[in-house]
Structures are given as structure tokens and as C-alpha cells.
Amino acid sequence: MATEASPRSRVSPAPRERAARRARPRRTEGSGRTGPSWRVRLRRDKTLILMTLPALVLLVVFGYAPMAGLVMAFQQYNVYNGMLYSPWVGLANFSELLSDPAFWHSFWNTLLLFSVQMLLFFPVPIALAILLDGLLSTRIKALVQSVTALPHFFSWVLVITIFQKMIGGAGLLPQFLRQHGVANPVDLMANPSTFKFLVSAQLIWKEAGWNTIVFLAALAAISPSLYEAAAVDGASWRQRTWHITLPGLKGITVLLLILNLGYALTFGFEQMLIQRGAVGPNSAEVLTTFSYIYGIVNGNYSYGAAAGLFLGLTSLILILAANRVAHAFGEDGLYRR
Amino acid sequence: MPVYIPPNSAKRFDSQPGHPKDEGVPTMTSPMSRRGFLTASAGTVGAVAAAPLLAACGHAGGDTAGATSAKKLTQILPDYVPANSVKADIPSLNGSDPGFISYPANPVHTVTEVPGAGGTFSTITPLWGSIPPAGNQYYQAVNQALGASVQINPSNGNTYAQTLPTLFAGSKLPDWLQVPGWNEVSVANFGNEVQANFTDLTPYLSGSNVKKYPNLAALPSGAWQAGVWNNKLYGIPVYPGTNIFAEQFFYRADILQKLGLGTPEIKSAQDLFDLGKEVNDPKHGRWAFDDLWQALYQPFAFLGGPPLMWSTDDKGDLQANWEMPEIIEAMNWQASTVKAGLVHPDALALQTSNAKQRFWSGAVVIEGDGGGAWVGSDAVSGLAANKGYNRQSFAPFTASGTGTPVYYLNNSCNMFSYLNKSLSKSQVEEALRIANYLAAPFGSYEYTLINYGVKGTDWSTSANGPLLTATGQKNVTNTYSFLSTPLNVQNVQQGYTQVVKDDCAWQQAAGKYAKKPLFWNMNVSVPASLATAWNAATFTNTTGNIIQEVVRGKNTIGDYQAAVKSWQKNGGDKLRTYFDGIRSKYGTA
Numbered sequence: 001m002a003t004e005a006s007p008r009s010r011v012s013p014a015p016r017e018r019a020a021r022r023a024r025p026r027r028t029e030g031s032g033r034t035g036p037s038w039r040v041r042l043r044r045d046k047t048l049i050l051m052t053l054p055a056l057v058l059l060v061v062f063g064y065a066p067m068a069g070l071v072m073a074f075q076q077y078n079v080y081n082g083m084l085y086s087p088w089v090g091l092a093n094f095s096e097l098l099s100d101p102a103f104w105h106s107f108w109n110t111l112l113l114f115s116v117q118m119l120l121f122f123p124v125p126i127a128l129a130i131l132l133d134g135l136l137s138t139r140i141k142a143l144v145q146s147v148t149a150l151p152h153f154f155s156w157v158l159v160i161t162i163f164q165k166m167i168g169g170a171g172l173l174p175q176f177l178r179q180h181g182v183a184n185p186v187d188l189m190a191n192p193s194t195f196k197f198l199v200s201a202q203l204i205w206k207e208a209g210w211n212t213i214v215f216l217a218a219l220a221a222i223s224p225s226l227y228e229a230a231a232v233d234g235a236s237w238r239q240r241t242w243h244i245t246l247p248g249l250k251g252i253t254v255l256l257l258i259l260n261l262g263y264a265l266t267f268g269f270e271q272m273l274i275q276r277g278a279v280g281p282n283s284a285e286v287l288t289t290f291s292y293i294y295g296i297v298n299g300n301y302s303y304g305a306a307a308g309l310f311l312g313l314t315s316l317i318l319i320l321a322a323n324r325v326a327h328a329f330g331e332d333g334l335y336r337r
Numbered sequence: 338m339p340v341y342i343p344p345n346s347a348k349r350f351d352s353q354p355g356h357p358k359d360e361g362v363p364t365m366t367s368p369m370s371r372r373g374f375l376t377a378s379a380g381t382v383g384a385v386a387a388a389p390l391l392a393a394c395g396h397a398g399g400d401t402a403g404a405t406s407a408k409k410l411t412q413i414l415p416d417y418v419p420a421n422s423v424k425a426d427i428p429s430l431n432g433s434d435p436g437f438i439s440y441p442a443n444p445v446h447t448v449t450e451v452p453g454a455g456g457t458f459s460t461i462t463p464l465w466g467s468i469p470p471a472g473n474q475y476y477q478a479v480n481q482a483l484g485a486s487v488q489i490n491p492s493n494g495n496t497y498a499q500t501l502p503t504l505f506a507g508s509k510l511p512d513w514l515q516v517p518g519w520n521e522v523s524v525a526n527f528g529n530e531v532q533a534n535f536t537d538l539t540p541y542l543s544g545s546n547v548k549k550y551p552n553l554a555a556l557p558s559g560a561w562q563a564g565v566w567n568n569k570l571y572g573i574p575v576y577p578g579t580n581i582f583a584e585q586f587f588y589r590a591d592i593l594q595k596l597g598l599g600t601p602e603i604k605s606a607q608d609l610f611d612l613g614k615e616v617n618d619p620k621h622g623r624w625a626f627d628d629l630w631q632a633l634y635q636p637f638a639f640l641g642g643p644p645l646m647w648s649t650d651d652k653g654d655l656q657a658n659w660e661m662p663e664i665i666e667a668m669n670w671q672a673s674t675v676k677a678g679l680v681h682p683d684a685l686a687l688q689t690s691n692a693k694q695r696f697w698s699g700a701v702v703i704e705g706d707g708g709g710a711w712v713g714s715d716a717v718s719g720l721a722a723n724k725g726y727n728r729q730s731f732a733p734f735t736a737s738g739t740g741t742p743v744y745y746l747n748n749s750c751n752m753f754s755y756l757n758k759s760l761s762k763s764q765v766e767e768a769l770r771i772a773n774y775l776a777a778p779f780g781s782y783e784y785t786l787i788n789y790g791v792k793g794t795d796w797s798t799s800a801n802g803p804l805l806t807a808t809g810q811k812n813v814t815n816t817y818s819f820l821s822t823p824l825n826v827q828n829v830q831q832g833y834t835q836v837v838k839d840d841c842a843w844q845q846a847a848g849k850y851a852k853k854p855l856f857w858n859m860n861v862s863v864p865a866s867l868a869t870a871w872n873a874a875t876f877t878n879t880t881g882n883i884i885q886e887v888v889r890g891k892n893t894i895g896d897y898q899a900a901v902k903s904w905q906k907n908g909g910d911k912l913r914t915y916f917d918g919i920r921s922k923y924g925t926a
Contacts, residue, residue, distance in 0.1 A: 078525045079506040169682015170622065170700070178620045184678060190686045192891060277687030277880030280891045285881070298874050299522065 072305040079301075086302075093306035103307065105282075106290040113196055113272075113286060114264045120200040122260075124208040126253065129215035130245055145216075148209025156270040159206050163198075164189050189275070192283035199271060214256070215249060222248040254331045262319040265311050287311050404861045405568050406923040413539055413570050414562060415547030420555035422447050423780040425826065427841045431848025432580035436841035437828040440802025441780035447552055448783055452770035453485025454763070459511035461504065462754075462819035463520075464491035475790040475812035482786055483771050487513075489816045498523035505530055510757055513768060515575065515819040518563075518751040522872075528566050528862035535755040536765050537569040550773035556824060559749030562858040572753030573772050575818070578825040580844065580851050581747040583641045584631040584705040590727040592616065592623075592702050603731045605738030606636055606670050609703075613679040616702045624681035624701050626674055627692055630888065632705025633671060635847075636736040638743035639663035640854055643877035646745075647855040647916055655855070655913050655920070659876045659884075659901055666736060668897065671888045685889055687880055697722040711840040713830025728836075730843045733850050742850040748858050754820045772821035779826040787817050801832040855925040856916070867915060870908025875900050 035041070042049070068083070073093055075086040097103050128148065135141045151159065167173050169187035177185040188198055222244065230240050269288040276284040287307065295304010319334070326333035405413065422445050427436030468491050469475070480486055490511070492500050498520045504510050505524050514535075521527045540546070542561075547554040556577050564572025586609075593601060596616060603609050613625035634641035640648055640658040650656045658664065674680055681701050684692065693710075695701040697719045711728060719726030733742040756768050777783030785803060789796040795809030805813060827837045827844075863871045875883050883900045886892040901909075 079502045082506070164683070164686065164688070168686060170619075170624075174682070175622060187682050187685070190682065190889075277885070278685070280886050280889065281881035282886070282891060293878065294874070297878070298869075298872050299525065300869070 070305060070309050072302050073309045075302055077302040077305070089302070093302050094310070097303065097306050097310065102285070102294070103287075103290060106285040106287050109283070110265055110267075110286040113199060114267055116196040117200045117203055117267070118260065120197070121203050121208070122257070124204050125211035126215055126249060128208055129212040129219060130241065132212060133216060133219045133245075145209065145212065148212070150209070151206045152210035154206065156206075156274060159202055160271070160274050163202060163205075190278045192279045195275075195279045195283040199268065199275070202271065203268075214252060218249050218252045219245065251331060254326050254329070255333065258319060258322040258326055258333055261322045262315055264318055265315050404856075404859060404919050404923040405565050409568050409923075410562060410565065413543050413565055413568065414558050415542045415554060415556075415570075416545055417556075417558050418548065418551065418554040420447070420552065420778045420823075423778045427827070427838065429579070430845040432851060433841055433844035433848050434578060434825050434827045435779075436837045437779060437826055438834040438837050439829060444780060444782040444785045446782045447777045448774050451482075451484035452767070452774045453483045454767050455485060456764055456767045457486040457488065458513050458764075458768060458771075459488050459490065460513040460515075460820060461490050461492055461500075461511045462515040462816060463494035463497040463517060464814065464816065464819075465494040466814060468493075469812045469814055469816070473812040474808070475795055476816075478791045478794075479786060479817060482783075483774060485767060485771060487771060487817065487820070491816055505534070510534055512757045512760060512764075513754060513820055514757070515752065515754045516572075518748065518753070526862075526865075528860065531566045531571050531755065532569070534758055535571050536758050536760055537571060538573070538756070538765075538769075539570045541765060541769055542570055550769055550776075552773045552776040552778065552823065553769070553821075555778065556776065557749055559858045563748045563750045563860065564753045566860050571755055573755070573821050574750040575752035575754055575820070575822050576825055577750040577822070579749060580848050581749060581751075582708060582744060582847065582851075583634065583747055584707055585635060585843075585847070586629070586632045586703060586731045587696070587706055587710065587728050588703045588731065589696070589699060590729040591723070591725040592699055594727075595725075601731070603734050605734060606736040607738065608734075609636075609731075610670070610674060610677075610679075613674060613703065614677065617677075617679050619678065622700055624684075625679040625703055626684070627681055627695060627701040627704035628684040628687075628689070629674075629680075629703070629705045630667075630671060630884065633667040635744045636734055636742065637663045637667040637670070638735065638745075639667060640745050643873070645871060645873055645877075645912075648745075649855065655916055657873075657909065657913070659873070659904070663736075664884075665894060665897070668884060668887050668894065670736065672890060675889055687885070693718070694722075696728075697726070699723055708840070708844070711836060711843075712827075713833035713836050716833045716836055717831050729839065732843075733847050743852045744847055744850045745854050746851050746857065750858075752819070775817055775821035776823050778823045779828060784823065789813060801829065856919070857925075859923075859925075861916070861919055863912070863915070867908050867912045870904065870912045873904055873909075875904060 036044070071083055072086070074088060074090060075083070076089050076092075077083070077086045081087075132141055132144060135144075154162075165171050168189040171189075174185040174187065188194060191198075226244050227240055230244060235243070265287050267288075268286060269292070272284045272286045273289050273292065276289060278284075281289075288311070291304045291307035291311065295301055295307060323333040323335075423441055425435030426438045429435045476489055494517075497517065501516065501520055501524050504514070516524070516527075524530055542550070542553065553573075556574050557579050559579065560574035560577030561570065561572075564570060564574055566572075588601070590600070593599065593616065598612070598615065601608075601612050603612065616623070617625040631641060639661040640646040642658045645657050647655045647657060648661065650660075675685065681695055683695065684701070692701075692704065692706075696704050696706075699722070711730065715728060716726065719728060733744065735742050754772075756765055760768065774783055775787055777787070785792075789803040789805060790809050790813040792798075792803075794806070795813050796803040796805050798804070827840050829837050883892060883897055887894060887897050
């Protein structure tokens with residue numbers, strides 16, 4: 001959720017303009033090209049290109065190069081033979097995977113947990129940002145922002161430990177209840193049926209404050225003159241929020257939603273893995289923990305790789321679909337069309 | 338100096354003075370929790386590698402199953418010549434560890450000659466704790482005594498399972514390597530790899546050959562047996578014992594005393610339940626039980642684990658741990674304790690990393706833990722939390738309250754060091770002489786040097802035996818001892834003599850009911866096609882396995898039985914047939 005995105009105040013291009021852009025002939029080398037040639041552009045932009053180089057190297061080394069390992073998914077991989085000499089098994093790993101009920105269980109569970117988390121989590125930073133934006137005292141604003149952003153830097157282990165100490169079976173709250181006559185207070189940390197709300201609460205506690213930053217930046221980019229004009233026209237706080245603030249946040253909200261969708265199938269690995277024991281795999285198994293436990297822990301690397309590849313491809317499809325939807329609504333999405 | 342070893346892998350490991358057991362390793366994130374270690378290490382069918390048979394590999398011949406028959410074993414195993422140089426205060430009985438209630442005042446020399454011939458040996462050993470500075474005085478002093486340069490190179494024990502496969506795959510094996518039994522599964526085809534990479538020690542140690550190395554000859558035969566692969570002896574036992582139990586019950590005698598319950602007489606599972614009800618007081622933050630699962634195998638008389646172990650049913654057919662009817666009784670019993678609110682909620686949430694703290698602080702009165710927990714350093718930690726802290730264990734009992742208890746044993750040894758195949762004959766002999774030095778019995782001069790370093794620099798004398806100095810605490814830790822060790826003993830720590838006496842007494846009592854599982858101390862390689870059934874993740878996963886789910890009321894016994902059926906169908910029955918073959922060809926132990 002802590003995705004980078006430059007806040008944009010830019011209003012999306014008018015439909016006509018976009019249509020015109022689309023109608024423009026594709027740029028091809030030499031013909032009908034309006035801008036300078038690539039050589040000129042290279043010389044002009046060389047500093048910028050150099051600046052992106054480290055990031056590019058990072059991406060290639062840690063993003064693209066390891067993808068070669070995906071061939072494992074089509075092999076019966078073992079460490080001695082390596083990727084070069086392990087026997088090929090075609091799609092056997094995939095057919096085993098797709099017929100594994102545990103896999104489908106974790107798949108649907110992933111979607112369920114993700115949807116609930118998104119539904120409950122996503123509005124919180126926006127609301128918090130709007131509230132913070134309305135504060136006049138910069139001191140209080142800075143304090144609240146620091147306090148709420150701090151848990152972002154805690155590891156999941158720590159966050160879950162804090163939750164365990166607070167609301168876990170022997171934690172502060174149940175112990176308080178016991179001492180005041182509640183014989184068997186519910187253990188929220190080990191209750192499978194409320195687990196989806198528990199993980200959402202943990203996520204909100206940990207990340208909501210941090211996620212306000214990007215929304216606060218977007219809010220800062222909304223011209224104060226709009227608010228002034230609205231106030232002069234007699235618009236209430238509610239009307240100003242609805243007609244100025246929220247539309248101003250629309251672009252970034254959609255962008256973040258799409259980016260989050262990309263994580264839909266890979267989210268929450270640590271969070272789920274740590275709590276998997278407490279509530280049981282029935283409620284906490286997600287695709288990432290599935291591929292970790294069945295792939296790495298049980299040493300079945302090919303199976304894990306097949307699950308990983310399936311996960312990656314599905315995520316890609318989700319992201320592209322969401323992007324298309326965003327474009328259909330006239331938003332920028334991941335990139336401008 | 339935190340040193341951590343899974344409690345039952347080398348049960349008596351942490352019983353060495355000056356090496357207090359530390360529970361600092363597993364955390365909530367670590368997929369290998371305290372019990373995870375335990376479950377992964379509770380090997381009874383020897384160190385079995387879920388691996389294709391040797392036949393699958395071109396360069397390895399011989400038997401295909403990695404197993405060795407009893408008859409063959411007699412030709413392979415070293416003679417057993419018990420050591421008498423250091424006399425135990427409490428001699429071994431029924432397979433119990435010898436007990437020492439004081440540290441010998443004048444340590445005897447058991448090795449007269451300098452063992453080394455100036456050779457150099459690269460080593461890799463695991464270490465649970467901070468790694469001492471390289472080339473420190475302690476290393477220099479020990480190497481000088483050894484007459485060889487044994488290059489100690491400790492590697493993080495928690496990630497050792499990830500270290501090993503790369504060593505094997507990249508052919509970067511050192512001259513001398515430690516492979517804990519519970520890490521063998523991380524090395525695919527382990528049985529194969531042993532044969533391909535390590536020296537066959539049979540010609541050096543079998544029969545009377547071992548007499549050249551008297552300290553090695555004093556190690557129990559069972560421990561050597563677990564180091565045999567494919568009719569050949571490869572492993573040098575590390576932390577060998579005789580009777581090693583996985584976990585056992587412990588209770589806080591001081592709390593029961595305070596509640597006016599005296600010394601409890603537990604005769605059945607119902608008694609234990611009733612006692613639990615009596616001491617349970619969640620309102621004041623005191624629960625009766627921690628997660629007792631790993632200790633329930635004792636009264637309920639089933640095979641604990643993981644890993645998979647075999648016993649026979651009424652008809653004499655092989656049955657795996659989770660096929661035994663007793664395990665269902667045990668699950669039902671524990672589920673009833675969970676339902677009655679007798680189990681600490683953190684234990685139910687599988688927070689194993691602070692189980693010790695729960696017991697020490699008195700948040701839990703009755704727990705299951707490895708025998709290694711019953712040592713002086715535990716008394717120190719417990720007393721720090723609670724005046725009058727007193728850890729005791731229930732005398733052996735059966736769940737039904739009738740009949741004789743059956744306490745299944747773990748392997749006699751679960752850690753082995755191996756010598757690289759590339760070593761020459763003279764190098765192997767030199768290494769074995771060094772191993773003999775390192776295996777000098779508890780309380781000897783050599784043992785003192787290896788475990789405490791140099792007198793004056795690393796340790797000073799105290800009423801309770803050697804005490805590490807600041808320098809010693811920095812430099813001296815379990816390093817050489819992962820290459821070779823003497824027989825486990827119970828010895829006094831920090832002056833807590835009663836702990837040694839109590840533990841030895843319990844071991845002697847439990848030893849009467851010790852039962853060996855089938856294929857005890859026997860290494861069997863399992864074909865790759867059966868690896869999934871052998872791993873049996875449904876039952877053995879550290880978290881979220883079906884047993885935990887049933888016990889915690891999230892699944893039913895019906896779900897469990899369905900899981901067993903599904904396991905049988907998906908390779909379990911084939912695995913049984915395979916082990917039937919081993920049984921008829923090689924016997925069962």
C-alpha cells in the first residue's frame with residue numbers, strides 16, 4: 001500500500017483531446033515524425049537516462065534475472081541437477097496444482113481476505129488525510145501524523161505481538177474482562193471467523209497513517225482558490241468535500257487502487273504466516289503462504305515455482321484489467337494513454 | 338553466551354555447565370519454532386532422507402534402501418568399551434544418563450599423545466548464538482592441544498537448513514562437516530550424498546578397530562548405528578545418549594505446594610485433567626496447561642513425531658504415527674482440556690517462543706518440554722522469576738490408569754559429523770584421533786579444555802566447578818563439540834545438585850518403560866516418488882497441521898480420519914509396502 005506515486009493535480013485530458021491523440025498516426029522511425037531524432041534525444045536526455053540506470057540495473061538483477069528460475073515450474077527440480085539438468089515434466093506441476101483443493105482454498109481465501117481488507121482499509125487513510133488537512137494547528141497536525149505513521153516502521157512480528165498482548169487470550173483486554181466477571185472472553189487473536197476483520201484492523205493500525213502522506217500531498221495540490229470560491233458561494237463543508245476535495249483525490253485514488261490490485265494475490269505474506277498457527281490454515285492460508293509452505297518448507301521447489309508463476313500471471317491480468325477500467329473512466333491509471 | 342539446541346535432538350546437550358539453555362532462537366516469525374525444531378528433529382526411523390534410492394544414481398551401488406540389516410550391523414559397528422576414567426556419582430540405570438553432582442576436582446587425562454600430526458582441517462558446524470571472534474585465544478589453545486589446525490567455522494544454526502544444500506550442490510564441502518539429523522531433509526537424496534561425499538569409516542572403526550580410539554569406543558552402539566548408511570559407517574555421533582525421549586511432562590511443584598495439593602499422584606489422563614481443573618485460575622493469570630501435545634505420546638502410548646515412525650497394529654501390520662488409534666484418544670483428551678479452558682491462550686495461539694517464560698513466571702503450571710529443560714540453568718531462570726521455583730516431572734503413568742506405560746524412544750543420536758571423502762588415509766586417522774580427543778568423557782582434562790578453554794584465561798574454579806570468565810564467555814562456546822562429543826551426562830549446574838538427582842531418578846524410572854519404535858536408529862532412504870507421503874505435511878507442518886486444528890476445535894476427528902485416508906491413498910499405503918520390504922529384508926532395528 002505504500003506505493004510511490006507522484007501527486008498529480010492535473011485534470012484528465014478532455015475526451016476530444018484524447019481522441020485526437022489516438023487518431024494521430026503512430027510514430028515510426030523517420031516518417032512523419034515531428035520530434036527530434038533518437039540520437040538528438042539521447043544526447044539531450046543522457047543525464048536523465050544515467051540517473052535511471054541504477055534503478056534499471058536493480059530491476060534487471062533482482063526483478064528480471066531471477067525470472068529465469070521460473071523454468072523450475074516446468075521441471076522436477078532438484079538442487080544437484082540445477083535448472084540446466086533437472087528433468088522436464090511439462091505442465092505436470094500445474095495440473096497437480098490446479099487439482100489441489102488446498103491451493104484453491106488458499107486462492108479463494110486470498111481473494112476474500114484481500115477484499116475485506118481493501119474495503120475496510122482503503123477509505124481510512126483518505127478520511128484521515130481529509131481530517132488532518134482540516135486541522136489549523138500545524139503542531140497538532142504534525143504530531144498526529146507522526147504518531148499514526150510510526151507503526152508503519154514496525155515489523156509485522158512486532159505489530160502482531162502488540163495485538164496479542166492487547167487483545168490476545170491472555171492479553172490486557174480479556175484479562176480485564178475476566179477480572180470483571182466475564183468468564184470466557186472471546187480470544188480475538190485465535191478466532192477463525194473474525195480473522196478477516198482482525199487482519200484489517202492490524203493493517204489499518206499499521207499502515208493508515210503512513211498512507212495519508214500521499215493523499216495529503218494530493219490535497220495540498222488542490223488550489224485553495226477553489227475552496228475560497230465555494231465558500232463565497234455558500235457551500236457547506238460537506239459540499240466542499242464532495243465537490244472539491246474528493247474529485248481532487250480521484251486520480252491518485254484510482255492509481256493506488258490499481259497498484260493495490262496488483263498485490264491482491266501476493267499481499268500479507270508475513271502477516272498471515274505469523275498468525276497461521278493461531279487461527280489455522282482454514283482462515284489464514286493465502287497463496288503466498290501456500291507456495292512458501294508447500295514449495296520451500298516442504299522442499300518441493302517446482303511446485304512452489306508453479307504456484308508462484310500462476311500467482312504472478314494472475315496478478316498481471318488483474319492489473320491490466322484494472323488499468324483498462326481506469327482508462328475507460330477517463331483516468332490516467334498506471335500510465336497515460 | 339546463548340546456545341540453543343532443540344530440546345530433544347540432543348537431549349542432554351544443554352546440560353553442560355556454563356552453557357545455559359537459551360530460548361532466544363525461535364521467534365514468532367521463525368517457521369521453526371521451539372516445537373518446530375522439536376518436531377522436525379524427533380527422528381526415530383533414523384535419519385531418513387526423503388530421497389531416491391541409491392540405485393537411482395549411477396555412481397552408487399550396494400543396497401537400494403539405505404538400510405542395513407542387524408546381522409550386517411554387527412560387522413560394521415564399533416565395539417563398545419565403556420569408559421571408567423571418570424566415575425559418575427549416579428550411575429546409568431535403565432539407559433539413563435550418568436549423573437554428576439560435582440565437577441571432578443582433578444580432571445584426569447584420557448589422551449596421552451598429541452592427537453594431531455600438524456594437519457589442517459576445514460570445518461563447518463552450526464551454532465545457535467553469537468559467533469566467537471575468528472582465531473581467538475581459545476581456538477588457538479585447543480588447536481595447540483590437538484596438534485592440528487582445526488579451522489572452526491560456525492554457521493548460523495537457524496538457517497543451517499539453507500546453508501547445507503548449497504554446500505552439497507556447489508561441492509563446497511569442508512573436510513569435516515556437521516549435519517544435524519533434522520536438517521537432512523534439506524539435502525535431497527541425503528543417503529546418496531553421504532555415500533558420494535563422505536569417508537566410509539567402517540575400515541577405521543568397525544569391531545575392534547575402534548579400540549585405537551578409546552573415547553570413541555565408549556559411545557553407545559545405538560548412536561553409531563544411527564550413523565550407518567548403506568552398510569557403511571559414516572557418521573561420528575555428536576551428543577549421543579542411550580534413552581532419548583522427545584518431551585515429558587513438567588509441573589511447578591512449588592505452585593502445587595502453595596495451593597495445598599502436595600505431591601500429585603497422577604495415575605491416569607483423567608487425574609491430570611482433574612489436577613488441571615484444580616489449579617486453573619485464568620482470572621489471576623494462571624492456566625493449568627501449556628500445549629501438552631508433544632508430551633502426550635507418553636501416557637497415551639503412541640508414536641510422537643513428526644517425522645513419520647512405524648509401529649505394528651494387532652495383526653502385525655505396519656502403522657504410521659497418525660494411524661494409531663491411541664493418537665485419536667490423545668487428541669480427544671487434549672481437545673477436552675482446550676474446551677475446558679485449561680490451556681494458556683498464548684499456547685493455543687502457537688506462541689511457542691515464550692513457552693519457557695510462561696512456565697517460569699507461573700502463568701502455566703503444567704507443560705511438556707524436552708528433558709534438556711531439567712537442568713541447573715533452568716532453575717536459575719525459574720528462581721529469578723519466582724522464589725521457590727521447583728520443576729518436577731510426573732512419574733510414568735498410562736492414560737487409562739491401567740496397564741504398563743509405553744514410552745517410545747527417539748534415536749540415540751541425532752547429530753553427526755562427517756569426514757570428506759577427499760581426505761587421505763592418514764588424514765582420516767588424524768581426524769579420528771582428534772575426534773577421540775573431543776569425545777573425552779565429562780569431567781576429564783580434555784573435556785574441560787574443550788568446554789571451558791584455558792584455566793585462568795577462560796575459566797576460573799568455583800564451588801560449582803569451572804566458571805567462564807568474561808573472556809571465556811566471549812570465546813568459548815559449542816564449536817569443537819559439534820565435531821565429536823562424549824556420551825551425554827547430567828551434571829550439576831550452578832550448584833543445583835537436586836536437579837541432577839531428580840532428573841536421573843525420573844530417567845531411571847521412565848527407562849523401565851522405554852520402547853523402541855520399529856526401525857529405531859536405522860537409516861532408510863525413501864524413494865522420491867514417496868517423498869510427499871513421507872513428509873506428510875498434513876500431519877507434520879509446524880503450524881496449522883491437522884492435529885493442531887482438531888485439538889483446538891477447528892476441525893473434527895472426522896476431518897482427521899479423512900486426512901489419514903487421503904494420506905493413505907496418496908502414497909501412504911505405498912510407503913507402508915516399501916517399509917514392509919525393508920522389514921522383511923533388513924529387520925526393524
